[in-house]
Amino acid sequence: MYAAGVEACFLELHMRDSGDSVGSALTLSLVFISALGLISPAWFQSDLYSFGLFASCSWPEGNDWNQTCVAYRTLEDMPDLAWKASAALLLGGWLLLAFWALLLLSWTILPEDFCPVKGRIPTQYIQATSVITTLLGLLLFPFSLDSQMAQDACGPSTVYSAGRCHLGWGYITAIFTLVLTSLLSIVGRFHLNKRQEKKILFSTITERNVLVSESNT
Template sequence: MKIRSWSWSTSWAVVGLWAGVTLAVALASLTALFTPTWFVRYTPLPTIQFGVWTWCVGGGEQVQQQLCASVGQSVGDVPGALPSAVWVIVGALYGGGGALLAVTGLAATLMPLLSNSQSVFALAQVAGNIQMAAVFLQSLGLVLYPLGLGSHFSRLHCGDEATLYNAGHCQLGYGYMLALVATVLAAYCPVLARLITYKDYDADTWSNANIM
């Protein structure tokens, strides 16, 4: 009986691409998380910028006078306010997703040390599933963050019009956009993980099994 046998093979070019993209989006995600420019108020002066954990007073032409503090603390003569509890959750969700991406990216760089393609396949499957979870956590964090715009802190600096999913006098900043782009690109990481290994079919062989 004529049968075809196969074995797992590894595409090291895809491994390199996967590792590079994963580490890049992990770095972008963690950078965005600690960037206090998720929302910005340009007028009236002074400029107000705030993110998940920190906020700053000054910016633009006032860069030299920019002062920052944790959300909730006062900055100079500008009073702070208690942050939204939602932002604490967002920090855990988005930061956790970024940490998972970083771990899987480091794991990808260790793949050349594995002894065979089956081990590479197993690691890629596990890492890909972890990355899917990371993308979900980050997406959830981005969806939840605007809920905090209804907090006392946001109304204090963005006006009384600020409410859930309404930034009032504030505008989206590049920090939130960087977080959004990083999450979109991270969605490609689990796809690349599935393409690392493939079935390599051997030449047709003959078996000695009797055909009934």
């Protein structure tokens, strides 16, 4: 019976290594792309201004290569409360995404002795929390269009109305990363169900063979 359990564990590790190596590579790519979106100063843009989660820029008319940018290094530097709350949520979602990617990477690095430990780590909940936190942050950031800084850049802007501004590549990248992370969650759940079916089938066949061998001896 012990041998059956060990063989089932090895089979589970083999299936995890083949699937999680691809998943960890994709998730690490999403972590990198999401970081580019977060630090971008181009979430909303006008002819003379652009601003993002952690920076804002301005430039002379007709010379958008000569930009002057200001970085928001702390929450106190950000224009209003909605901006601060959105930054906290999106940064938290990114950290959870990075943590989830490191956990997936560990499936292919840790030795077989960690098989029982790996099964008890709720990676799916970490991923779901990252998606929900990021979604809330993205929905909350347009409330910052009512701030004085946004109105100076975009004209008569209000909540979910950008005035003369339009969406920049930073905000679009953040949305794109959120969609891909959500899709990975669906694919990962499908892969997990298939993996559990194979594990149960293998364990049943192995235990049956062990019992037959023991009865013959």
